[in-house]
Amino acid sequence: MTVLVFLDPSAPDGRIADASKPTLMATDQGATRGDGVFESLLVVGGTPRKPQAHLDRLDSSARAMDLQIPSQDAWRRAMTTAVTEFRRNRASARAGGAVGAGGTGEDSRMSATENIPDEMVLKLIVTRGVEGSTIPTAWVQASEPPATGRAQRESGIDVLLLERGYDSSIAERAPWLLLGAKTLSYAVNMAALRYARVHGADDVIFTSGDGRVLEGPTSSVLLAHAEGGGPDRVKRLITPQLDSGILPGTSQGALFTAAKAAGWELGYGPVEPGDLFDADGVWLISSIRLLAPVNHIDGREIGSPGVRAGLTAELNQLIHDAE
Template structure:
């Protein structure tokens, strides 16, 4: 089932709505132009994971789009309301561990109006346990711009989590139509960027020093909340940290490569473009444990 709670100034804790009937105006700019932003976060047993990080990123995306959004406290109350309703409905145990996907959405609102449309949506999270254990196959796909485009062309909104996800979904369909499970974008000048819905992380050991590395954010990638949380936990556990730039050969030379995201958490990449990567079940379990406990 889906729980839907709109942020509404007349309802301090959010306004519950029936997800089974139409709720948006047909001329809402989120529908007609994809003009809006969103966040997806994990809740376990009705407790949201990393809510502050996601609300921080929502605010950052809103700033890039010059979009007025409800205050943080309103989001926190609406999230709590939605998770309570989801738990009351008995759907919170639909997947192992009582995992739920919480989506925060803001559009610029109805065309001609001054107020945004904002809501919280909660559904049972898809079970990705098999992928987290066995791993996935990935294709490298050219994103079509160079790694300096974000600084040169801020109107591209690179690094903002917008509703305009048609390209990301097309990349996933292309990967699956060609025998893979997911994709990693590269820039036109050969740098590793990110997955359509994830952040790239690699591990390597050199001279007894273990390091986790992720692509540099100035290349126009989305700041990864799960990657951030993993890096904090890994650093506390003795890992060194690195931030690109990375090229595809760095992935093939690594001791392991993962895609990090809020719902799936950490998924190991077993092959890229049909070429097998290094994989250690022990290392995967260690990093998965860090990701699963990082808040």
């Protein structure tokens, strides 16, 4: 069940399209070159999480590639339409009724998902438009979150360190690499994930040519240390430097704000692989899967299961309480 809402000047709240029918021109530069930007955000109970941070990052990604995109107000309206339509379709599918206009089948299986949290994924996608045109193509896609992500929040993940090949200062020297932008060109990121799975792992942490820890293919990296006990307990949360050619994570940003308010010490890299192995906990964090505890990196256990679980519970509480 996927809902598509195209941003269209003639439809201020967006134009719902049938996701089971072709809707994109074959010459769209998003399809032919991966020339565009996107955002993925989680909607819980009908409310998008940290929409402003995602809209701001969409703007900054678009600026990095000289792409004119619709206003934040137009995105917000289309998001509201997509959320309303998706929830309406899901409710009617759960009730065993017909899926309404703009819905796309896949109905009776929904009743089996009733005890799953009320979550959906919104993707905001904008491309440079069809070849020869100057009008971007922009749409919002609403869909079910992948079940694997939910499972990995609980079970944790095994990770491989893989080289990305660039050094950690390349982003400033070579802005055309678009390293801090969330572009549609994710083929390399997906290839890294496939490589990890073929080699018995669930996910990846990229390292730079100069030996720094960077990010996951679809997530930010966090590590934590906890020292002492009781009221003197010191907890430190660290993430790689945001200017080292990584995407500034909206989830990492929101968690750091909440952790600071809760008395955690914060640090921004540089992080080296040895720091991950010395940590009490390592996590990959992103908007849809949220916090995935890392059990092993390159086959080596990170921290101890008990400490990892305790810190994970504390961080999950902070994420839950954050906007």
